[in-house]
Amino acid sequence: MAKHRRQGAIITRRFATSAVIAAAAAVTVPGVAQAAEVVVPNTDYRFEVAGLENVPNIDQVPNIGTYVPSQNQANNYSAPAAAPAAAPAPAAQTAGQKALEAARSAIGSPYVYGAAGPSAFDCSGLTSWAYRQAGVEIPRTSQAQAGAGQKVALDALQPGDIIAYYGGASHVGIYTGHGTIIDALNDGVPVQERELNYMPIHSAVRF
Structure with missing residues (x-):
């Protein structure tokens, strides 16, 4: 039973860490924006926090992608390359x-x-x-x-x-x-x- 309590304590601490991130985000962002999903690693706990994506420098938080999967998607985004401009058609000869x-x-x-x-x-x-x-x-x-x-x-x-x-x-x-x-x-x-x-x-x- 003691072993189980220690695992529960670890999960509780991880959940608390994610909750702190989420709570800080909710306080930092003045307006309501599209919600971002927050995941507690190694558990089935998932919840959404409105405005989390708008927290300044959130992408700089260590291992943020572990807690907020959408940050992994944002960091991996690359803009599509612009298609080369078509060469102008040569003028018709007189x-x-x-x-x-x-x-x-x-x-x-x-x-x-x-x-x-x-x-x-x-x-x-x-x-x-x-x-x-x-x-x-x-x-x-x-x-x-x-x-x-x-x-x-x-x-x-x-x-x-x-x-x-x-x-x-x-x-x-x-x-x-x-x-x-x-x-x-x-x-x-x-x-x-x-x-x-x-x-x-x-x-x-x-x-």
Whole structure:
């Protein structure tokens, strides 16, 4: 019987310890909050204490998780990782940019008067072919191209704009976007990239 009394005394002391924690919590917290379950270790004693979770620094009490299981859950909580932001979709290419890519693919092709691709070109044959690859039909001759497109100031040029040269717009090339054009100049000179101001400029147009 003495042994049983000692075990009872140990349980009573543990219960008293938990009761003190619970009582202190009830006094410390001025308002009523969601109740937290308190467990007396090695017994079936369980009870709830309102506001216990709001006690300042309760998570610093030694072995608090033994008495208040919810503190174990709180200490083990980890916030879910934020999903990485989706990369922005690339901007769609303009017809001019697509035409410029086509013209660039023709660099090195021979000049042949009256040719409009795909293996040989004259000046307006190159520009009309390049725009056709971009899905846009433009006039065939240099003069017609200079007259049909939207006029563009030289300080507002964009890649793919057509630059017409000489007084009668007798030559055309495609602007690259960085101070050069791609054109088919004349016999014996293959399609190539050259300086924008290599010849006197007549006008610039955009399709």
